Amino acid sequence: MRKFLFKSNNLFYIVVIVLFCSPPLKAKDKEDSKDIRVEIKEYISHHLKDSYDFSFFSYTKKSGDHVYIGIPLPVIIWDNGIKFFSSSKLKHGEDVAKVGSNYYKLEHGKIYKTDSEGTIFYDDKHHVTNYAPIDFSITKGVVSMLLIAFLMFSLFRNLAKSYRETGGLPKGIGRFLEPIIIYLRDDIAKPNIGEKKYASYMSFLLTVFFFIWFLNLLGLTPLGVNVTGNIAVTFGLALLTFLITNFTGTRDYWLHIFDPLGSSMKWFSKILLYIVLIPIELLGLIIKPFSLLIRLYANMQAGHIVIMSIIGLMFIFKSWIGSPLSFGLAFAIAIIELLVAFLQAYIFTMLSALYFGFASEEHEKSH
Template sequence: MRFNRMKSLLVAAFGLIMLSLSSGVFAQENKETGKEQKKGFDANEVIFGHVKDAHEFHFLTYKGSDGEEHEAIIPLPVILYSPQKGFSVFMSSAFHHGRVADGYKLEEGKVVPTDPSAKVYDISLTRNVVQMIIALILFVWLMLAVAKKYKKGHGVASAPSGAQNAIEIVIDFITEQVAKPYLGTRYVKYMPYLLTIFFFILINTFFGMIPGSANVTGNIAFTMVLALIAFVVIMFSTNKHYWGHIINPDVPWWVKIILIPVEILGIFTKPFALMIRLFANMLAGHIIIICLISMIFIFGALNKGIGWGFAPISLAFSIFIYFIEILVAFIQAFIFTNLTAVFIGQAMEGSHDFHNEEHIDPVMV
């Protein structure tokens, strides 16, 4: 009963937000004077501006002593190719305040040519790309540092310490709880891949929790590439027993008419589920936090007293969700790795050298 009341209060709160959005929070045309009013806080722009890719790292906007708004940003290189003009390379700061740079302009986060007939291919280093490169460098440096300690004998003749200790715990967990139960005697072959996707997802998720950074794991392109890699690994792990079960299942012929298309569709739905699961969970957490912060400014646009009064509540919920996101980062990295191992194990099952004495039924979290 109390849970139902809580849901009703949440529905009422979001209803009030939608009402405030439609009651003049944004810039409107003043019918009496015919003048355009000052543009207020745009929640849609803030929310989707954070989760989408961009050509810069944007941290905050502030009003300077001159009364003008200034932005704290890190511009990124813009690399464009046009068959008509060739390559164009410049910093994204050239687009500030709606300026045109070398015949190109920025519209809703996308670079478009001022000439409508011209074609352009954007191969820029966006914040998603830059952040993935930084995460990859950190990942490689961390692993090499741990490996160097093992080469010197630390953690072999003595107990591991520092980052070595933390990494070893994770590796043991993935080995014992993910690789061995689902991959049997072949688990060693897949350990580098499983550990790479686990740590790569985890590090990118942690980077995405830094204010002003990119939400890489909440980007559908990122999760799609991981899913495609998983699909390739699964396909290369198949055997004749796997394809025999799909093409010629041991069921009556009239059931095969329905079952075979379903089994073939299942080949593609598995990586698709990996892609959507990670994308949706990572995107949802960021949107919730931004929505809670945005409520301060939405209510503040209606009345400053309401905005200041609601600020502690909004910040408290935001901090709570933020710590939940730290837990979710580990959970989603584990789930993606675990399900990938499950799908690879299903592709190998039935072969003579597949042995698994302690098989655990997969749990779809």
């Protein structure tokens, strides 16, 4: 089993390398550069969003038809009962999908209920007014997360097993992963949370670190996934940090929020200050994880926009000087993004550990 996994891992890396070498963007052979600009812009904004199928690339035939190469994924929506159908029915928003007696259409990356013609109604602010059913589709992002979850489980399960086989020594890729685990324990968890309580937070910190890091790295492959640059994903991660922080909060932690001045002042003089202070402290509770979710989202989003824009420049320049230059620049930025991928995972984990540290803090005697 293990051998098989190892081989399949190798296969995975080979696939990644081959994809990385292949041209990431198929440009249309058109004279008008403004058209290309518009197309690149659309392409970028399309890429940044989650999508209903796992597309590898697309091109346009001479006749004007769009050809999409990829894997269709299941769409699950709640519209008076569960509707379950393949995303190939949506035809990338070019046609109406008929499911049972209902019609659905993809507009700006979202599924809306329409009539049989696929009419989309807009209000005066150009917002779609059609009914949007509750959407639980297995999208590209969900598939990526499942892929990473499977990868992580197999990697760390193997590492855990290898200790039993060799009597306490890591094997194979575990030799690379183990120092990172030890680093997280010794340089993130222990100093921020403290020797006494760090152990119970380790599972979350390790999982969140590797989850974000691997998803960031997957985002750098030409598979074109942008999971950690999606606000729903970072919101979910930050929400967990928020919940864990406040559910493990000690008496001292809450005392610090509702009585930050402690016994240094008489109660009647504190009241005036507390009218201002307590709302600020309460706001701080939310701002801390909120900064986490925005930071990760914005960094990954920005990285993807920059790389894709510079790759797009190649097709705008279309010259022997400009295109190689922008390729070099894209290459340099991609290397920086490799660092950012690690850095953002590190910062998220580090700050989570810091907040857990605040929550689990116990003073000998408060203030």
